[in-house]
Amino acid sequence: MSTEAGPVPLSGLLAAHAPDAQCLIFGDRRWTYSGLAAATDALAAEMAPVSGERVAFMLPNCPEAVTVYLACFRSGAVAAPFNTRYAPAEVEAALRRARPRWLIVHESLLGKLEEVQQEVLTGVRVLVAGSGEVPVTDRGRAPLAGRGDGLEPLAPLCASGARPTAPRPGPDRPALLFFTSGSTGPPKGVLHSQRSASAMLSSTSEAMGDVGSRDVTQVCDPLAHVSGFIETMTTLAAGGTVVLLDGFELDSFVTGLLTHRPTLICTHLDVLAQLVHAPGARGGWFSSLRGVYAGGDTFPAALQRDFRDLTGLAVGVGWGMTEAIWLTVDRTPGPDREGCVGVPVGGAEVRTDVTGELLVRGPMLMTGYWEDPRLTEDSFTGGWFRTGDLGTQDPDGAWWFEGRIKDLIVRRTSKITPGEVEAAINGHPDVAASAVVAAPDADEGQVPVAFVVPSPGRELTPEGLMAYLRERIAAYKLPARIHFLDRLPLTASGKIDHSDLRQLL
Structure with missing residues (x-):
């Protein structure tokens, strides 16, 4: 997805692809690149007044979530996805931290907004995505328990036919605000620029064997998290096709494999374990794939052997985090090779300090933690990001993950x-x-x-x-x-x- 001049600009992700080529499949819905570009342009034109501000969205995996991301990148707004599993108190906390000008929410999640404090929605434009019609008042907006200015449907904004007139945002403009999963404490806000987010996609493409226009990637990981984001956007940047699923469910995932014949899968070890150990699992399910990749924790050797025995494919193992991804990949792990995360990709550099902590730097590295200069300063040393992971490098140059300092x-x-x-x-x-x-x-x-x-x-x-x-x-x-x-x-x-x-x- 890179050109000779460098990574594809995030604000022009859909440019230069065949207009009639299929880019997105979601259930019975099919999108072409021209159709997605038109929806993106229309929404980006509407976002012009909030360029540089946060646009928060709480959406399941769906075409609207993809469109919101792309419109933010084109308009210069900062995309701030919220976890759809947030409890109302967590939604309120995220709104207080992000202070968005817009909030786009799926109709099925509106009940959570009824339980947040009124003040966090004051002045926030709330738009609703979904199949149903949003009830409206004579002012054209539905009330939300007296909060804010009410609700508006998202769909008309994506179908207006408008085109953005503002110049494309520069590479150093803020583009993404991810809140980490918070497995070790309160979620941190991770801020990426247009440049670093684009570099994430270039690095992911390299790690997955150079994603191209003929690739079909089946995605079930949440778009609200960096995993689903890089899988989807890397494929679109390359002109390929994304088969988008709203989460993992065994039958629908297998149906997708057999119906759409994807060439790439990148997901978590739990998904791959359920697939390979499913009753009646067959190697034919995976026959269209040229690559299967996983990240997260150390990939179990037993699962690697089971997957290879069933499919004939090795699961490529990568290493990265919301702050910097993709960093390394081991595309051809041995059946007993547990803990190897391979060699750097995408211009990433990796080294250790005297404690054995892995330090990284590279174009995919975040710009810092949202409104937390102390944490940002403490997380860097001489321009290198302290990952909190322990590792070693073998004589062949491959890196091995050995755990986390805090553990x-x-x-x-x-x-x-x-x-x-x-x-x-x-x-x-x-x-x-x-x-x-x-x-x-x-x-x-x-x-x-x-x-x-x-x-x-x-x-x-x-x-x-x-x-x-x-x-x-x-x-x-x-x-x-x-x-x-x-x-x-x-x-x-x-x-x-x-x-x-x-x-x-």
């Missing part, structure tokens, strides 16, 4: 990284996945506790697993307790939710 377990005076314990557990042939967290202990300070997902149809006991581990890791690294789960909890961005696991303790 280090100090047992008496010995330091344990959860990743080394998880790797040992995942080596057991009856284990599908695992996660290890620290638990407080009166005698030892902290002890590792393991949560384990057995492989389908396999018998596994704590005693048998402990016997296996005693042969493979030092005694001080052995889990103090082992709990079996049907599946590991994940954050909205597809990473193992360690906070949820600690609450289970």
